Amino acid sequence: MQLAKEVKYLIHKEVLLEWRSKYTINGVLLYVVSTIFTCYLSFISLGTEKLIWNALFWIIILFASINGVSKSFLQETKGQQLYSYILASPAAILISKTIYNTLLMLFLTTIALILYAIVFDTFTPPDLILYYVAVILGGISFSTVFTMVSAIASKAGNGGMLMAILSFPIIIPVLILLIKLAKNAVDGLPWENSYDEIGMLLVVNVVVVSVSLLLFPYLWRD
């Protein structure tokens, strides 16, 4: 119960901080929009192959989420970390950050998908619901993995580049599953064909979250 209370309070804090500055959310939103336009302008000559747009969508989301989620630990100062270390348990901090990042990613990916569907009107997948399921799962998986990696990178004290190096090899299996799931939606296959990928993604998420919960207390204690 103590944990749930702490988590609730910490999420409230994160949202409040974000609401006051609105830096991350606007920054990442602008990032997504400008990348989509850049991609549109550079790839339009390739024609309207749907699968290219699908791969492109996931790459845009990947970079946007690295930028968005890595903020969660990297932007905190040493003092802030120490302060929350005294106040809350490590598990509560990790859970609250993960949930907050997940909310952020869900919001972002939804906007990106809407924008993407408007800009590339040829893209709109026939099975939009399945595609949205893929997008939701993608938002959740990216935030669970990147939250832990950004905690590692911030403790290593060497921000951006380390974050990219450490997270890419870990995220690739997830990305491959997501692209495959999204491709099923683009091809309009029946849902039965996608249960493998959905199940696999859920399993990966459960593993990542439980390993993070086990490891984070060691990382947090300096």
Place this chain on the structure above:
Amino acid sequence: MKKTWWKILGSLIVIYTTIAGLLLGVPRLAILNETIRNLYFHVPMWFAMLTLFSISVFYSIKFLLQGKEEDDLRAVESVNVGIVFSLLGLVTGSFWAKFTWGQFWSFDVKQNFTAVSILLYFAYLILRNAIDEEQKRAKIAAIYNIFAFPMMVVLIMVLPRLSDSLHPGNGGNPGFNSYDLDSRMRVVLYPAFIGWSIIGYWIYTIRFRIRSIENKQQHN
């Protein structure tokens, strides 16, 4: 003698599998022909790699629980040796691919994913270089090592089974077991797994001893 029996055993097994692998009879199969003998050298490399990476995770966990510097050295040295074995596995595999599939790199899922998992361990080594303070480096590296291990397992054991691959046993292709791994090959292949794992472990113990002596000299 008590301490060295497993080293002698490992060397004998590797010598046996090398000679027997090149000389004993193998099934005649189209496309594969004599290259099937590469099975005795290619697959055991991955087996040795997995053994070493598991040892590394074991010592990383032990480090987090007890905080002895020695365990950190063991973890990093077994990763170093494991990377060498994974590169050997990649090289033997791509030669095999050249003669059976036509190209050194055929963009087969397993090739790609093992390349990614090698990247993962290079990232581990770079993470170590990024941190100066020893205790902190050991702790963060151990955490990343443990965090990355399940992902590596997903990459090289689970995902290839879900997609199309040229490798046997993946993506609907029948495994070696089902049609051509007859008993003649088993008597060489299974000892080769054990032999190469022992050799890998041996190299790792030597590397560890060198590293700890160097460490002692630095501290004095």
